[in-house]
Amino acid sequence: MDDRKLKPGDRDYVGALASGLEVLQAFDAEHPRMTLSEVATRTGMDRAKARRFLLTLHALGFVKRSGRQFELTPRVMRLGYAYQSSNQYRAVIQQYLEGITAELGESSSLAVLDGDDVVYVVRSAARHRLMAISLAVGTRLPAAYTSMGRVLLAQLPDPELEAFLARVELHRHTPASIVDREALRAELLSVREAGYAIVDQELDLGLRSVAVPVFSGAGELLGAINISTNAVRVDMATVRDSYLPRLQAVAEQIRQATR
Amino acid sequence: MDDRKLKPGDRDYVGALASGLEVLQAFDAEHPRMTLSEVATRTGMDRAKARRFLLTLHALGFVKRSGRQFELTPRVMRLGYAYQSSNQYRAVIQQYLEGITAELGESSSLAVLDGDDVVYVVRSAARHRLMAISLAVGTRLPAAYTSMGRVLLAQLPDPELEAFLARVELHRHTPASIVDREALRAELLSVREAGYAIVDQELDLGLRSVAVPVFSGAGELLGAINISTNAVRVDMATVRDSYLPRLQAVAEQIRQATR
DNA sequence: AACTTATGTTCGTAATACGAACTTAAAGCA
């Protein structure tokens, strides 16, 4: 067994697949519709090459075209949904998160790491609207600035954690944001020690959240769960003294339920 | 401008991309983890070919491997998320659907057609648990047996509707399920005429739902919205006389808000 | 209508994807 990844140019590396997926990923929130030339520019590909991939993706039903514009179809959700539906614990986690929402009136989610982001995989939304609207399943946020991201980063082996710290781009989203690598390292080590993370208005003003890791009964890291709330309404003492213990209890319940 | 789709073997059709995506889509809820041989068997590909695509997807971060087992990573959610996030109206629709949930205590969703399925794109879940648990964004259900699916099918031009009726596989999910093509055509024409669909325990016992189409202010079909409920708790008269008008009002509000 | 820009098409060919066959590793069984 050899877990090393192929590199472009390696014998078994299929360049055409990589290029085609690059074209597919060129579409995003900022570029929902594009012409052939825009795709070619955005991917840095020769136009004829980009055209072949667009037309193939069109033939496969993943993009549609209107005149010169191409855009994604709902079929691409199939490519992502398989990951969600393959999680055998999703339903049970959903129940526990909804229990949190019912009890505390706050949104609660499970996320996993993907690159330098966290991806929301399970979500229970509160009736309160702040920061609840756009955070659907599939949402990606920078791991460094989210409580769940910090919990997950803190779980990384040191070489991976150091690699993350070396490459991560730090942004001052708010005046509270950590933008110093040493400060972030210290914070992550503290999170590792404490077993939880609280992020207070570092990603967005008013957004306060607490997260803990969730393990299955077999010891496998399932992700991190959080409670997110409004800093105007909920003070830090409540987060620490009421929400955190609740979250830790739920993480334990999930562990028991996934044995 | 020529909107016809390429076929396999056409000059500009990139077979390697198609094959690679086929490998990616071989993973689903029933096959979340697979060995190389299982993938090869499932896709009908030569083993060496399947191996190349698996290793390339691994190199790109879309699959991970543990020993001989391959499974998807959260990165594949990127491929689907772009569609969600490219919908400029998602946030406003989410608000309206949550208004329905707050007022009626029922789940409410927006879905679009993809092939013979509907895909849930926006969702507001009720606190009631029946059929709410597994219906996350990205969920696919057979269009023929869901209220939103029927509304969307009824919007299709006749040639497309007839093609659907000719190819769709009808299943008796419950004793109430329509399994006769003529009966389904009649139902869909009735839906077209009425401008809404009510599906009563045809997909699952206890599941009752009503749906209407939603158009943007510019006249573009955004999808269908529904209210789903429990047949034991909510009778047909309530669905028709209370939920439907509410839904129609929300569809109109969304149209106004998307001008 | 003329000009500019974007897209479609063709074609020669380098390279790339392919699969058959051999080798190695892992799993299963007694």
Place this chain on the structure above:
DNA sequence: TGCTTTAAGTTCGTATTACGAACATAAGTT
């Protein structure tokens, strides 16, 4: 534990496929 079977890794020759340059056509702009 040793042997057998099965699965996976690797090599290599080559058919085919993806590639891009150049030309042709279509669409957009003034």
